[in-house]
Amino acid sequence: MFEYRRYLLMCAIWATIKVPKEILINGQVIPLGSYCQQVVPPCGCESEANVVRFHCPDEYSMLLMVTDTDSSLYVSYYADSELGWVPRFEISDLAKIEFDAYSFWPKTFLSDLLDSMGVTNVSAIEFRDRRSETVVTTRDIYDKYGNLIGTTVTTESDDDDSIDNVNATWQFSSVPGLTSFKFASDIEELPESIFEAFDTLTTLNLCLNVIHLPDKLLSSVSSSLQTLTIQNPNMLRFQPPLLRELKQLRNLTIELTDNQYGHGNQLQPHLFSSMRQLEEVYLSRATSHVDRKMFRNSTKLQLIKIKGNENLDTLPSGLFKDQSNLTVLDISCNSLSILRDEVFYGLNNLHILDLSDNRLTALSSKIFAPLTSLNLLLINRNSLTALSPSTFSAVSSLNFIDMRGTQFYGSKLAIEYEALVCFNSDTCQYKSENWSCDPNCICWVQRMTRELIIDCRGSRLNEFPALPHTSLVQTVLKVANNSLTQLPDPNEVLGYSNVSVLLLANNQLTTLGAGTQLPGNLSHLDVRNNQITVFNTDFITYLEQDNNTMTMTLSGNPVNCDCSAIPLLTFIRAQPQRVQDIGELQCTRQNKPFQQMEVIDLCPSYVLLISCIVGVIIIVVCLISVVYLMYQQELKIWLYNNNLCLWWVSEEELDKDKTYDAFISYSHKDEELIAKLLPKLENGPHPFRVCLHGRDWLVGDCIPEQIVRTVDDSKRVIIILSQHFIDSVWARMEFRIAYQATLQDKRKRIIIILYKELENMDGIDSELKAYLKLNTYLKWGDPLFWSKLCYAMPHNRRVLKGQKKHAGPLV
Structure with missing residues (x-):
């Protein structure tokens, strides 16, 4: 317990400061190298390298050290006496003063010591006290040093009441510029008003031993606090209102430092829900259960780490359904044994997933299907013994998988064809059917997805090549970087009707025509960087069919942002998820993102005509209504x-x-x-x-x-x-x-x-x-x-x- 308390009480107030290069002594700017020349006997001074040491050997009471590296002053004071003997140095413009007061007289205040030394214009103060009965800082020091932007108070004691004698609200209420605060105490109850004057605080670190945190503890910093760290040794209880008031909170860490793997601690079900600005959450050894509504409506989360929870063996489905902006998810070092297929639903922008050091025994073939942007996957040191061939087939963006420490056994490599030629790590030449490939293209079958890949990129094609006739129902046709000017008739190009992915970027297409020119089972169309100026009504009508779910990439085309673009704008507004590069689609003349355009921007005359028609209709309706009301009986x-x-x-x-x-x-x-x-x-x-x-x-x-x-x-x-x-x-x-x-x-x-x-x-x-x-x-x-x-x-x-x-x- 002593070791923990010693560590905990080392936590303090801190801030980042700008370091000056000179110090002011007795009204003169003195380089550190000339400092010893100003010392008056009987005290002495020693200078070596960037460090100047001052001491009074007759008193054996003070060691003063000035360092050039951070323009700081270090004072070690041992005497149990009054301060009348302390020389006056008039030291100012210091970045930091550090006092190591091992045995201050109980009535000696820090401000008195600073006054005796003539210390002014200090940016930050560090103070360490090792006696529980000492009042370490008082309010008057902050009144005198109004420009103080950071304070570090470290108290080390074996006494459980060491902090009880310090009224923190009284101490720190006069520090208007304080932006970062680290508070440590082993007291069992924290005053609700302790931070009531900290309206400029942006970073708060609480090293505490309390079990319960008051609901209104952070109400005074609700409009400024952006980073919150709560470190606690064992159990911790607090309700969602404690965090709900923090409207600007972006980073949150909850760590139970001495709680081995989160035993017995459970966080409230809605603890982090509806925190609109929250971007990062760290939960270390903090809980044994995670509710499915834990992060509900917290849509800006980009990073979540839930680690070190030995009793956490599963995660609920739909836990991350509102986290479409999440890019990093670390759920390592838990006891996860089963992950449901829907657990990662909604994480379509996730780049890094860490599942290492768990107890996973199997991974479903659909588990990673929602992770369409995943680049890095860590599943090392689990209990996996086998993987399905289709486990990673849906994650085409995956670049790296770490499976170290995974003991696979009993797996056999099946080679069915003698003339097997490997082109890369996941594609092989398919020899089981007699079909020929256009000489300008490379053809192969991707075994895991059963897709025919036809790569004709950069082959100077002026027309679509003949496609192999195969029993495979899905074909990926890559004809980018050619000179194609129009789409073919599906009935004229053999095999074209089986194309499911059509990549036509960097060609010379000017129109897409009606949907009849596209394959019937097309799921994705890439026409970036062509010469398409108008996406006509027939094409938009084809897209709006009930059974059409085709996605597209359209950027890089010289789209005319006029009346002809209204159907495209209407479609994008209704189904934005189907245009994957919607943010990159630009108007030619306006040089403005297409999705930011309004109908009046595209077609002012159209809007004027509609407005006139609507106006006339309103006038006519009003006249008819007046006539009807006046002559209703006669009219009937x-x-x-x-x-x-x-x-x-x-x-x-x-x-x-x-x-x-x-x-x-x-x-x-x-x-x-x-x-x-x-x-x-x-x-x-x-x-x-x-x-x-x-x-x-x-x-x-x-x-x-x-x-x-x-x-x-x-x-x-x-x-x-x-x-x-x-x-x-x-x-x-x-x-x-x-x-x-x-x-x-x-x-x-x-x-x-x-x-x-x-x-x-x-x-x-x-x-x-x-x-x-x-x-x-x-x-x-x-x-x-x-x-x-x-x-x-x-x-x-x-x-x-x-x-x-x-x-x-x-x-």
């Missing part, structure tokens, strides 16, 4: 009368089970009007079924019951309102029943026709009087009477459609 009547847009003015067949379209309620004294209405209604262009009490009622039946039954069985009730109607008891009853039915159905079913002028308004029932005030009515003799009446009648959509061709306007 006119349309209905002229058999136009009947789908709009016809009502739904809500009353399709009713027998009559209308029941006419009238006084028998107004039968002359009925004689005029009835023929028009029953025999007009839109014939209606009309009920009259004098014609359609059953003789001898109860009149009130017939009124109720007829109103209920009619879609409309036409009231012939006259003085005779008001004077008729039965007529008024018919209105009341119709009015109650209207209220119950919540539909306008009553049509009132005012016939002649009313002589006595006092005789009108209250319901009828209220209805007349709240609703419109027809007036006999109105020029539009018949049009309004027919519009107010039920609209049968099916009947209207059948009569539309034959019916004329109602007159």
